[in-house]
Structures are given as C-alpha cells and as structure tokens.
Amino acid sequence: MLLPTVEIHAQVFPVQTITDNGNRTNRIIFVFLSDGYQSSELQSFYTDAGRLNNNLFSQSPYQQYKNFFNCYAIGVPSAQSGAIHPGNASDEFSSGGQPVSNPGNYFQSTFDFGSIHRLLYPLNTAGLFSVLASNVADYDQVITVVNSPYYGGSGGSFATSSVHPNAGEIAIHELGHSFAGLADEYAIAGQGERPNRTAETNPALVKWKNWLGINEVGIYPIGIEGWQRPHQNCKMQFLGAPFCGVCSEAITDRIHQLVNMVDVYTPASSSFSVVTKSAQSFSVSPLYSIPSTMTVNWYLNGVLMPAAINQTSISVPFVSWSTGNNTVKAEVVDNTNFSKLYLPASGYVNSITWTVNRSVVLPIVLKSFSGKITSPSAATLNWEISNPEELLGFDVEKSSNGYDFTRVGSMIPEPGKSIFSFTDSKIYLPVSYYRLKMKDKDGNSTYSNVLKLSNPNDKFYYKLYQDAGARRYQFICQLSNVQNVSLQIFSIDGKEIFRKNFGQTSNQIDFQFALGGKPAGIYFAKIRVGASEYTAGMLAN
C-alpha cells in the first residue's frame, strides 16, 4: 500500500471550560465533543456536556477527586442537527419508533452501527482525532455527545453518548474501561486478568482479597467458565449502579497515577545553599480530595516534624541546619478509604525533597552596592552585606575602563558591622568603575558587581583630528568644570617631543599643532585632565 504522507491541519473550534481546577499538566483532562449540534444549538451542547459532567462527578470516586480534573467542551458545529438513523438494524424494534434520519453531522454519529440499533458510534474517527489534535491535544479521556434524545451510546477508544437521560451512564461505564482499565463484569470473553476480573478463586490469593466481605465484595462467577468478578451490582455490569469497592479502587489508583498531590511548592529549586542566618521557609500546595483524606507530613533530615503535620508551610531556623547537606521533605499522603491495597500512611504518597547545603562558613552576600559622585574629583561608595561575622575584609578596586582594576583601599571591618562606606578622592574622569573584593574567613574571596560612576552634569570629551600626510593635528577638549589640562606627544621610543600646558581651565580647548621636521612614524598623545590620563595614537607620513 503506497500512500502519500501529508501533514494535516483541522479547524479550531470554541473550547468552553466546564471545570478548571488548576495547572493542566497536573490535572486529568476530560473532553466533551459535540456532534449533531448546529451552530445555533451549541449553547445546548454546553448545557448537555455540563449535565453529563455533573452526573460523572456526582458518582464516587470521581466525586471525591473532582479537584484532580479539568473538563472542557469543544463546540464542533454540524451542518445539520441530530444523529444518523438508517433504520436497518436487526433489532430495529428496540428503537421505539425512532424515525429514520440522515443529517449531515460532523462526526457522522449513527445509530444502528453493526446492525444494532442502540449502538451509536461516530464513523468519522479521522475527524474526531483531528479536532482533538487542533483543540485539546493533551486530552486524557474523550466523550462524544450526540444531539439525539433517543437512547444509545458506545464504548471503544472514545465513549459516545446521546442526550437521552439514561445514556450518560454508558459513557461513565466506558470510562471504567478506557480510564481505569476495568473489565466488564458481565459475560464477555477475551478481557483477561484485570483489577476486577480474575481466574483466581482462592480467597487468600484473589487480587481483591482486602475487600472480601466489605460492601458485598466477594468472588462471583461472571458467567464465563473460569472467570470471577468482585460484585453482583457494579456499574461495570449494570448501568445506573455505583462502582463497587474494587472498581473504585482501580479508578482511584489511576487518578493517583496521573496527578501529583504536591501541586505547587516553594522554593522552586530543590537544591540550594543557606546564605543567611534567617529562617528558611518551605511551602507546598496539596491537591485535596473532597472531603480531604490527605495528610501533610514534614521531615527534616529524615525525622518527622510532629508540630508541622498538616501545615502547608514551615520555617526552618538556621540553628536547625547541620553542616553539609540537609534534607527537607514534604509528603502528601492520601488515606482514602477507596483503597484497601494502599493502607493509610503507606498508601498514595507524593513528596518533594529539598537538599539544603550549609557550609562551615556562610558565604558573604552583598545585599546592596551603590555610589555617587560627591564632588568634581570624589566619589562615595556604600554597601551592605549579610553574614558580617564571616568577613575578613574588603579591597576597594578602581578602573578607568571597566576591566583593568587597581586597589585603591582596604578595609578591615569592626566585628558585626554590616554597612560600609568608602570615599575615593581621585576619581577618573569622565567615568570611574569600582568593585569590591570580599574576603571571608574561609580564605575565599568574591567580587561584587562593577559600579560605573560618572557625573551626570559632566560634558567632558576630547577629540584628536589628524591629517597624517600634512602632519597637522587638532586637539579639542570640552570640560564642564575647572580642570588642569595638558597635552604631550611622545615618539614611539618614549621621548617627549612636544608639550602644551593649558593650565586650570573650564572652557573648551581648540588647539592646532604640527609635527613638521619630525621623522615619519607613529607617535602617541598623552592627554591629562585632572588626575586622569588618556592616550591616543598618531601617525606622521
């Protein structure tokens, strides 16, 4: 079979949220799809889907775990209203006089599928798959709602239900298969061992042995030789009946398989170091059943913290940390009675563990570092640190270009002092760069960020124009305050060949000079402005 492979795209339809209980990556996503609803009838579909949804979540164990689900309704408009009914089923007598119809519905949902009247099935499975991909690609379970008042529905990969008052039960039964892997509890072959079907007849060995004698759970023959079911009146056998204990446990198992009860937690990073002597906070937002059967436990270095049971946040004082790695674990336990396999305190457990490192010497953390020009030639730096008791001292370093730093001062702080100030009386113009080298008692040192300081009112600049062929040059310098300015020219071997002192000035300097009579080659101009020096290359041809 040779077929061209294509990438397909389908239409995006309105998606109405029925229930939104939080982050969809940690919720089970149920989707209701419409078929046989015209555009003008979609509001009815949302109502019908909401009713089916309410029916589902009014039944245990979905009712208790509805916070674990997000439910959406995709409004797919059909050209015509209703379901197809060819009227040719072998059991057509069961239709109750339902008229023959052939509407143009989107998914071609039809009664009489397989010549069985109540077998309502969407033939356009390609369309169904495509609509899901375009609209709710991360679905977990799908129910197609067909706009027909007649009794019908089907299972399979996706459940289908008409809007007949009793038809929703078939969809809920089918979720038992597709969602929880349950078998039918009536006589149907080929389903093998399942949570609610077994060939084992020994009460001591049967997989639901923990349920025997509770709520009428036993070991009952299905009606197929060799196979047993746990209950005589479960929804997996009769529509309208509740799920038995064994099936409820399987559904609860599946819910817990897909959803983490530790829904949100802080700190977001699960591994970090203690950097202050302040207490460290931890929190979790558990996902609770209704009514809650969850317990929250906290452990510090593997030891239960009794006072923190059922707290959603704790604060660990600095003194509680041991040197080296510590662990804090928050554990959410579901002690639900829906499970006999997972007994309380050893059952459904989700947890988050943080690894917290406390070094012998706490790192010095620079909480703030700022500075400002305080006079034409001076700047003051201010900073604050945490953990001053771990500090050995500071070096203050300065640069005119942001990368060549030299030390301009050192400080040995008074014990416990955490706020510091330093004044540099010879700043570089037009810009000075500063950084701190912080040395701790552990022998380590770290650098601060680099601070760039310039006088916002300083309009200083200089330019050096050259006509290398004529060996004529022009030096322009703009100052905003009084500075001592000089210009020196050096040959490449370092000999001064020209000097001009402009003295104390605050005016613009516009000075032209020539290097006539000097050998051709490279020269250097050194410009001094106050305490700052600038160097520029010059060429003489």
Added chain:
Amino acid sequence: MLKTGATFSMKFLKSIFAIVIIFNSSNACSSAGKTTTANSKARLKPEQLDIPDSGFGKIAFLNFAIARTGSNPRTYTLTLKNKRFVSGQLKESASSNTISIQKESLYYQLTATGGTKSAMMTTGNPLYLVLEYPADNHTLSNATIEKQQGDLFIRLYLTTNDKYLTIYKPSDNLLSYEPIYYATL
C-alpha cells in the same frame, strides 16, 4: 469461540468491509506473563517516518492506513498517511505492567538511542472493534465488528532521544505482543 453472527455489508459505512458480529463469546484467555515476541521484528522491513526536527518535543498525532493481510494468525500492513505535531505535554503513560493484552487493542512503544524503551501505550484496533452499547434494564451488551482496512490513530510525545517506533498486535493467545510495524523516526 461461538460465532452467531453472519457476514454482511453496511451501506452507511464510509468504507465497505466485511463485518462479523460476535455476541457473548464464551472462551477466555489469560494474559499473565506478557512478553514481546522479538524474533518477528527482525522480519519487518523498517519504515522511515521522516519526523521533522520541529516535530520533536511535541505531541505527535500519526494516522496510519491499516489493512488486514491474513486472518490466522492476523497479519497487517501499515502505511503512514498523516502526521501532525502539536505543542503540549502528555501525562506519563501507565507502566507496561498495568496494561492487559486485549484482542481489540494494538500497542505501540518508542525506543530511544541506546535501546531504552518507553512504557507500552495502547490504542483500539480499528479492524477489530469491540463496542458496548446500552441494552434493556440497565444492562450492557457488546458487538465485535471486524473490518479489512481502516485508519489507525496513535498519539505520542516525541523527545529528541526517540529513534524508533514499534507497533504491536496481541498474540493470538493474548500472552505476548507481536510487532507489526517498525519505523525509524
């Protein structure tokens, strides 16, 4: 297996295929001790899915044309028809241990570089539909509908480590998986 139905055709089906209706079949099979039959995989000619780079890290929707080529045992041919990639995440698949082998299902699995296999995923076999429907007095009944060809849809999340896709059918005794399609991504 008790077969009480007859072979007939249905005009309203998009595709016209032979259909066998099976009611209340009475034989039972154990699915204990599941294994994957590896020797038949070697006989499969590997296909090339040509997943674009942009398809990794997304949910892939793959549509295959599937046709039955034999009935005892059931054999199939598969050809990729459509592929689609959508942003998003899928939840963890159930572990392979929790999936029971059923006649009406097909199974698929990704293999990453180094041979690591994903959990087995399952989907309905479009050529062997077992459909339940509401009967009278709150009871259920079911019909098995067999077709010769149809569309198989699978959905999976592709990571950049994934290299191969294998699709399996259940063995006739429902004790193992047997590969029916093998492709490099």
